[in-house]
Amino acid sequence: MTVHFIGAGPGAADLLTVRAVDLLRTSPVCLYAGTYLDHDVLAHCAPDTELIDTQHLDIDQITEHLLQADAAGKDVARLCSGDPSLYSALTEQTRRLDAHNVAWDVTPGVPAYAAAAALLGTELTVPELVQSVVLTRTRARSTKMPESEALTNFAHTGATLVLHLAITRIRDLAAELTPDYGPDCPTAVVYRASQPDQMILRGTLTDIADQVETANLRQAAVILVGRALTPAVSCAQSHLYDPARRRYTPSGPN
Known part of the structure; x- marks a missing residue:
């Protein structure tokens, strides 16, 4: 068994x-x-x-x-x-x-953050803009977070943030993240990604809490914060796929 x-x-x-x-x-x-x-x-x-x-x-x-x-x-x-x-x-x-x-x-299964990113049509890592993704949560009615994992510590990196189990604290979180990410930082909330009643909210750290409270979301939602959510029209080329990349050709025997 x-x-x-x-x-x-x-x-x-x-x-x-x-x-x-x-x-x-x-x-x-x-x-x-x-x-x-x-x-x-x-x-x-x-x-x-x-x-x-x-x-x-x-x-x-x-x-x-x-x-x-x-x-x-x-x-x-x-x-x-x-x-x-x-x-x-x-x-x-x-x-x-x-x-x-x-x-x-x-x-293994498809994680919620990956399903949310797919619905947003968003790559969470964009060359020379952001290359790291932080998956974390905050403390509300849940187990204590390690002191070293304070949200502000992650915010200082500028990485794309994915917050689980945090939707009821969206207003406090937005205020906490604004000093590092800026009030206009793209922010999205995806509720029940891939399910019949899924909902997608897009905004910034300034207005996302208003949208969440209007929609009365209380659970099963993922919060995504970062500049990768709406990158500039023109972004750097990934080195791996850049046509200008010099390809390494092993030299043969002399």
Whole structure:
């Protein structure tokens, strides 16, 4: 028996990997986060799959379901929104499974920030403008952030910022980022990327909070901040694809 931690992607049923779909079809038990997933994703499961919504369960209750499946010799598809490498509680769950000698593996998924960038039609790294992307969150009703990861520390770099789990603090965040990025810095919010009720808000650090509050967004939204969101019409050429690049030709034997 194996617990398969599966990246369910941003929500659309056709954005799962082939491996993920195969595991959903063959696992007798599926635990999923009903808050974030489009239920069309569950259509990949077999008709007799035991479906367990974890949105109202704590970590110990979730673990108990996994241990019960293990005792019954049943594989489990443990669906995580986006990709398991980001804010999925993978570490907490696998540590408990290791303590009970339960086998597990991980299947990656399309992360929410990638789906958001795709909807915006935006590359998050633009030559000679910004070459780094910071994936982070802020503290509201959640676990404490390390002191070294204060948002202002990341803002000083000028990197493209992608903020998860932060939509309820959008006004405070905009004010905090403005000194480094400027009030006119392009900012976007993508709500439920790839799902039927998806919403895209575009603006600047000056007006994005007003838009979010008008739309009454409270969860399942990604905030993107940075100059790469609306680069200049003319930008530097990537060295790799620049036709003027001098190509290295190994010299032959003398």
